Amino acid sequence: MPPGNDRKAENGELKAAAIAHPNIAFIKYWGNADNTLNIPLNGSISMNLGDLVTRTEVAFQPHYEQDTLSINDSYITGASLERVSRFLDIIRELSELKFFARITSETNFPIGAGIASSAAAFAALCMAAAEAAGLKMDDVELSRLARRGSGSACRSIPPGFVEWHAGAGDQDSCAYSIAPPDHWDLVDCIAIVQTDHKSVSSSVGHALAHTSPLLPAFTSDAVRRLADCRKAILERDFDNFAGIVETDSNLMHAVMITSTPPIFYWEPASLVIMKTITRWREKGLAVCYTLDAGPNVHVLTTSDLSAHIVNELGQIPGVVRVITSKPGGEARLQNLSSDQS
Numbered sequence: 001m002p003p004g005n006d007r008k009a010e011n012g013e014l015k016a017a018a019i020a021h022p023n024i025a026f027i028k029y030w031g032n033a034d035n036t037l038n039i040p041l042n043g044s045i046s047m048n049l050g051d052l053v054t055r056t057e058v059a060f061q062p063h064y065e066q067d068t069l070s071i072n073d074s075y076i077t078g079a080s081l082e083r084v085s086r087f088l089d090i091i092r093e094l095s096e097l098k099f100f101a102r103i104t105s106e107t108n109f110p111i112g113a114g115i116a117s118s119a120a121a122f123a124a125l126c127m128a129a130a131e132a133a134g135l136k137m138d139d140v141e142l143s144r145l146a147r148r149g150s151g152s153a154c155r156s157i158p159p160g161f162v163e164w165h166a167g168a169g170d171q172d173s174c175a176y177s178i179a180p181p182d183h184w185d186l187v188d189c190i191a192i193v194q195t196d197h198k199s200v201s202s203s204v205g206h207a208l209a210h211t212s213p214l215l216p217a218f219t220s221d222a223v224r225r226l227a228d229c230r231k232a233i234l235e236r237d238f239d240n241f242a243g244i245v246e247t248d249s250n251l252m253h254a255v256m257i258t259s260t261p262p263i264f265y266w267e268p269a270s271l272v273i274m275k276t277i278t279r280w281r282e283k284g285l286a287v288c289y290t291l292d293a294g295p296n297v298h299v300l301t302t303s304d305l306s307a308h309i310v311n312e313l314g315q316i317p318g319v320v321r322v323i324t325s326k327p328g329g330e331a332r333l334q335n336l337s338s339d340q341s
């Protein structure tokens with residue numbers, strides 16, 4: 001809906017704020033059919049991480065001479081600001097708004113380290129900017145729009161467990177919830193082995209995916225993996241869920257390391273954790289791993305085991321800390337006076 005009176009200041013400023021959660025992909029995509037529109041080669045399934053939050057405030061102002069971006073109290077310039085400005089250009093075109101904007105964003109988790117920070121960032125930016133610009137959009141439209149900023153951001157718009165239908169173009173490439181956050185008491189225990197920004201961005205990696213001879217195998221089998229994962233989630237079948245999630249993660253990283261040039265996101269500690277998780281599951285623990293485009297390992301388990309798993313992960317050399325999260329809700333608007341919680 002158009003900005004209300006509380007979002008329009010006397011100086012003509014149009015403001016809105018929103019929060020969104022990153023998501024962890026259980027069935028992943030790597031490589032685009034359309035790099036401009038971020039149309040993926042295959043669909044994907046993910047879970048929003050409710051305890052990890054990005055809060056973004058957007059203020060359009062007639063007197064601003066350019067867009068500005070601040071993340072966690074640091075002013076951002078260069079390629080990151082240009083990417084945000086290009087996304088805001090889409091908002092400006094749709095709304096016919098000519099103003100530049102001030103964007104202020106805060107997170108409570110490491111960014112650029114393989115925890116889908118761009119997904120949360122562009123989902124929150126999309127919702128706040130659309131509201132401030134007066135655009136009337138439903139969740140499907142917001143999902144499509146968020147995808148233009150970062151592909152996986154479309155999955156952070158709906159709540160809980162989410163499936164992104166790859167589609168054939170802009171109109172049908174969007175994400176839907178397949179189960180609410182309280183459907184399954186999964187916990188993502190993220191073993192942090194590196195907090196620095198990864199050396200190769202996901203957008204660069206997607207472009208290189210087509211150079212891997214394994215990409216056709218990864219994409220052609222995606223329909224089966226999607227069906228198996230969807231069924232396992234809906235039936236809360238951890239054994240089948242674990243097998244398909246680990247296979248999918250390994251397949252994606254096989255594409256990465258066979259690209260030209262190869263991309264190695266794993267660190268030595270990443271591999272140690274993966275092998276340890278495999279041993280734990282062989283002993284009967286409900287636990288599995290998956291890695292996005294980064295070295296940090298997402299260790300999935302059930303809530304009754306999460307405290308034990310966190311403690312055990314903390315004993316593994318190379319693990320800096322462990323961040324936990326239960327399934328989370330949808331991206332949503334916030335009152336401008338609200339805090340991040």
